[in-house]
Amino acid sequence: MLNTERVKANANTDAYVGKVTWSPGKSLWFIANLFAAVLVAPFVVTLSSVGIFVVLTAITLCFGHSLGMHRLLIHRSYECPKWMEYLFVYLGTLVGMAGPIGMIKQHDLRDWAQRQSRCHDYLLHGSGMLKDAWWQLNCDLLLANGPEFNIEEDILSNRFYRFIEKTWLLQQLVVAVPLYWIGGLSWLVWGMSVRIVVSVGGHWLIGYFAHNDGERTWRVEGAAVQGHNIRLAGLLSMGEAWHNNHHAFPGSAMLGLYTDEPDPGWWVLNALHNLGLVKNIRLPKQLPARSELVTEATNLDCRIERVPEDCEIAKFIRKDR
Numbered sequence: 001m002l003n004t005e006r007v008k009a010n011a012n013t014d015a016y017v018g019k020v021t022w023s024p025g026k027s028l029w030f031i032a033n034l035f036a037a038v039l040v041a042p043f044v045v046t047l048s049s050v051g052i053f054v055v056l057t058a059i060t061l062c063f064g065h066s067l068g069m070h071r072l073l074i075h076r077s078y079e080c081p082k083w084m085e086y087l088f089v090y091l092g093t094l095v096g097m098a099g100p101i102g103m104i105k106q107h108d109l110r111d112w113a114q115r116q117s118r119c120h121d122y123l124l125h126g127s128g129m130l131k132d133a134w135w136q137l138n139c140d141l142l143l144a145n146g147p148e149f150n151i152e153e154d155i156l157s158n159r160f161y162r163f164i165e166k167t168w169l170l171q172q173l174v175v176a177v178p179l180y181w182i183g184g185l186s187w188l189v190w191g192m193s194v195r196i197v198v199s200v201g202g203h204w205l206i207g208y209f210a211h212n213d214g215e216r217t218w219r220v221e222g223a224a225v226q227g228h229n230i231r232l233a234g235l236l237s238m239g240e241a242w243h244n245n246h247h248a249f250p251g252s253a254m255l256g257l258y259t260d261e262p263d264p265g266w267w268v269l270n271a272l273h274n275l276g277l278v279k280n281i282r283l284p285k286q287l288p289a290r291s292e293l294v295t296e297a298t299n300l301d302c303r304i305e306r307v308p309e310d311c312e313i314a315k316f317i318r319k320d321r
Contacts, residue, residue: 005150006104006149006150006152007108007109007112007147007148007149007150008148008149008150009112009148012145013145013146013147014143014145014146015113015118015119015120015146015147015224016116016118016119017120017144018141018142018144019141019144020122020135020140020141020142021139021140021141021142022138023138023139026138026139027138027139029096029169030137030138030196030197030200031138032193033096033192033197034197034201036192036193037197037198040189040193041189041190041193041194044189045190048183048186049183049186049189049190049191050190052179052183053191053198056175056191057195057198059091060091060092060195060199061095061237061238062264062265062268063268064088064090064091064093064094065092065095065097065199065238065240066237066240067088067265067269068085068087068088068090068092069088069092069100070092071253071255071265072085072088073085073089073092073103073104074103074104074108075250075253076251076282077251077252077253077281078269078279078281078282079278079279079280080272080277080278080279081277084277086160089161089164090164093164093168093171094172094174094175095196095200095203096172096200097199097200097203099165099166099168100155100161100164100165101151101161101165102165102168104151105149108149109149110123111250112147113224114211114223114224114225115220115222115223116223117222117223117224118224119224119225120141120143122135122136122139124211124224124225125207125208125211125225126211129208132204132208133204133208136204136207136208137201137204172192175191176192179191179192202236202237206233206240206241206243209228209233210227210229210230210241210243211226211227211228213228214231214243215228215231216228216229216244216296217229217244217245217296218245218247218248218295218296219293219294219295219296220247220248220290220292220293221292221293223247226244226247227243227244227245227246227247227248228243228244229241229245230243231261234256234261234262234263235262235264238263239255239262239264239265240255240265242256242261242263245257245261248290249287251282251287252287253269253281254284269281
């Protein structure tokens with residue numbers, strides 16, 4: 001069985017056999033926000049409330065989920081001051097999916113399972129769209145013989161991470177109270193419920209398509225599922241929809257590898273690097289070679305350059321697309 005840095009398997013570990021069960025807390029949280037978004041939001045919409053929705057969604061998805069939770073906490077693809085790490089991860093918590101430790105476990109279990117020769121449909125988005133939506137947004141998977149997690153001690157013992165892991169739902173009040181106080185019900189519903197439904201639901205939707213259909217440049221041999229690039233969602237997802245690139249180079253801080261693959265998360269990260277706030281950015285050229293990674297593209301001329309120390313944006317050039 002393949003292992004990762006945090007997930008350890010033995011001869012009896014299995015990514016395939018398991019049971020999907022309803023998760024009351026997870027389900028009721030999403031459904032309550034869905035009802036508010038569908039039944040209340042259309043009747044209290046204002047120009048300012050839509051503006052609040054757009055601004056908060058962009059901030060929490062870009063700085064929080066993409067840069068904080070995913071590229072930093074989970075993959076450690078760059079380094080930054082601790083105050084910035086805490087801020088970004090906290091913003092990621094406000095997206096409404098889970099706390100930091102929960103996000104690591106969800107991500108790493110799926111990432112590990114998809115590299116096996118076979119894994120449960122829950123982990124590879126292998127069911128029909130409606131069934132997968134119910135599973136991902138309302139249920140959890142309990143593997144019969146799951147792997148062991150070995151999350152870094154400096155995360156597990158970190159007081160800040162332990163606190164927001166226990167209270168991640170309550171942290172929404174930090175946003176909800178001022179929204180209601182300043183803008184009333186309109187700002188509350190659009191800044192909270194609509195934002196959470198779009199962010200969490202959108203994360204599932206991109207994940208569903210990114211593991212079923214779309215463009216592919218690389219194939220990971222022996223893996224139960226391949227990642228796909230979802231071009232239409234590249235910009236809106238803050239770069240997260242370039243999922244074939246991510247499956248090929250999971251430790252890379254840049255997800256949109258070519259000039260025609262917009263990656264807002266990378267643009268922000270590169271700007272922070274230019275300001276001297278971010279360092280040791282990892283890109284595909286800095287990652288260990290993978291013998292199981294093969295190209296599926298024809299007439300592919302790919303040049304990968306490092307981000308120089310004086311930091312101009314890295315150039316990834318692909319011809320004859």
